[in-house]
Amino acid sequence: MAKKSVLTPQSEDFPQWYQDVMAKAELAENGPARGTMVIRPYGWALWEGMQAEVDRRIKDAGAQNAYFPLFIPESYLHKEAEHVEGFSPELAVVTHGGGKKLDEPLVVRPTSETVINAYFSKWLQSYRDLPLLINQWANVVRWELRPRLFLRTTEFLWQEGHTCHASEDDARDYALRILHDVYENFMVEVIGVPVVTGLKTANERFAGADQTWTCEAMMGDGKALQMGTSHLLGQNFAKVFDTQFLTETGEREYAWQTSWGVSTRMVGGLIMTHGDDAGLRVPPKLAPIQVVVLVVRDEDGAGDAAAALAKQLKAGGIRTELDNRDAPFGRRAVEWELKGVPVRLEIGPRDLAEGTATMVRRDKGEKESTPLDGLPTRIPQLLDEIQKALHQQAQQRQEDRTVDAATVDEAIDGARTGFARIKWDNGGELEKRLNQESVSVRCLRRQDGSVPLATDEPDLVAVVARAY
């Protein structure tokens, strides 16, 4: 099918391509208040799919959902010194409520460590209550001066987990369990996004945490996107909120805590990982629509045959959409391409006469004529193949565009097109010199690729890149 490109090519202007995709695939638009976002139904369906898969994994890790208030008294934020220093410049503040000026301003939560600890300190009594594992799905607000849809918005949606443990080891183990079994597993298995896991430097750590671990993904332009983080909070918040428990030996001890979150930012990450010049490419496991059955022209029974096929696929558990709309075929085909539906089945009178459909794989753009009656068994296999192929492609790109650098200059050079690995000089000048060139240390890793527990472990590798 001959068609004009409706998007700015990635190679020409990647940020413009991203904005074009947002509009043309009807994913999201800017809200009326600066930095806010309207998530349109197709964009929401992607997030809803992510939520379901992440939520299941969080529950498998033993955490329970709960909900804490949007408004936090300003004084709560001030209790943890590093925390307030980190978040103060980003706060939205409610000063008036119910027609009156408030005695104490309320902060719209930028994250909920403070308010949740105020309750943990009441709920937690003894070691028998541990671990205390809580998660919430919520909106948070961090004032954003350079907003970008999904990637950096003043209001965003996320889950934030907050836990209490009896020892530092228990807390650290749980933070890493979330990093690997929930986040990394979801990103790789469901959305096909390969991630580099590692430890953040002190400079990049969450405000108030002892350690932060991260999942970093390489986008289509070689830049890094932080996809999710898991923090060891130590006893920092427990001490200021007096979150204590009675140990088995009858002593009072401050709880050891973690917090961790992933957000609507992952939708942006998905798009920039798999998208191409024709639009999104959504991995089948996440795709709200896995197969679209497209009637080319509703003549000679093509419409009925397409409807019957769509029904059959749906009955087989395939998320299928029938498109027999009264609009030009080409325009409709482009729309499904933009939305990244993994498989398009096109049926017209000519196909039908031959008992076939034209099958188009969105990931490769390949078309083939295929017998109609084989589709119900063929489609599930094909969706599996596409799922693997998308992950594989992203993995390949990440490998191809990651270089080993011997010097800072080589690392900066490597970060022009992707990631660079360079020996970490804990306490040295590396990070500062990179930052001067708008390159950052995305994370620290051990030689074997596992995640370090501290930045001063010997022989660590820094993975550096430009980042969103």
Next chain:
Amino acid sequence: MAKKSVLTPQSEDFPQWYQDVMAKAELAENGPARGTMVIRPYGWALWEGMQAEVDRRIKDAGAQNAYFPLFIPESYLHKEAEHVEGFSPELAVVTHGGGKKLDEPLVVRPTSETVINAYFSKWLQSYRDLPLLINQWANVVRWELRPRLFLRTTEFLWQEGHTCHASEDDARDYALRILHDVYENFMVEVIGVPVVTGLKTANERFAGADQTWTCEAMMGDGKALQMGTSHLLGQNFAKVFDTQFLTETGEREYAWQTSWGVSTRMVGGLIMTHGDDAGLRVPPKLAPIQVVVLVVRDEDGAGDAAAALAKQLKAGGIRTELDNRDAPFGRRAVEWELKGVPVRLEIGPRDLAEGTATMVRRDKGEKESTPLDGLPTRIPQLLDEIQKALHQQAQQRQEDRTVDAATVDEAIDGARTGFARIKWDNGGELEKRLNQESVSVRCLRRQDGSVPLATDEPDLVAVVARAY
């Protein structure tokens, strides 16, 4: 099992009973900012179950989920005169963001008609785009001077549907479809709460709507709770936001709109409908835990037998919890009673020796000894019975406590213990006289029980009550 009551009896002080249940069943507590609420895991699980069931019905009614910003420019609220008049006293206002005073204050959404219309007016082009059916799950804020957990909180969670249609009839039909097929169906079938559906008087209408329909339920104390509403907005918002479409004949016309919502308030309604002096009674279809297998004493293999039974029930699709905690049996039994788990299966060494378990129905408090090996087939039937019994009891109470009143005084008298039905005098003094006695018109109905389309239809019946 002999035990002391842990709750204030309903007959003694119903509001205190409700507060006791909130605390003892670990459902929710007050947040730090006035009127806000912390929803604890068990309370959240009830809401999560409601969300899933309501969401499915909304999607079946053709609406798609999306998300609009929390912050609305103050000027948006002012566009619809009745709307701003209704909501102004309840607004929370953000005046500072990112460390600076804002040029225009932002209102924390009390509802989203205004911001959503700002986008509908961009998205809606022609009659081909209609109906446009959007829903969002979100938090909203309405400043609350007399907060009560779940029932009336400054921040609450809800879904709000917003739709555009080509004609007033289409819009009205859809508003009523939501009322009956989504809300009433969910309330009756899933949470076993019988509801009286009807039309709100002009006085009780949503600020900015032409008509409001409602689902009203009778609580355990005979008072009414508004469980959900569906509004015909007419063209009121469309006109001020210029939400127009091109008709089939090429003219521009304002869209006809609806909006509709149910909230976390339903959790309160569930509790006050089915709860008794021992705590919650959760209908099996909603219950996060349908069956708890309780080890009386872990001796002579009772713990293993209980674990095996729990596993077997889970495999059969029953939401089952095993309780073999190291705590006194009586205290654990009371806890499950408080939480309203429909069926308790108690297994101790004595039961096990006889190949039985003690089965306790939460709705009736009845205990019986029952053979272990029959349970996997018996439990699903029992859960069905309990579901029906809870609905039936609530239905019976509603009938018993609803009187036909010939005079206003009789209606006021009837409202002391329940609902009263009285002939509606559109434009007359009835509503005013009732309100003076803290009784309100919950809704108007036709003689045959169907919902009226306007308050001036002949021969309407007003259902009146005291209300939450």
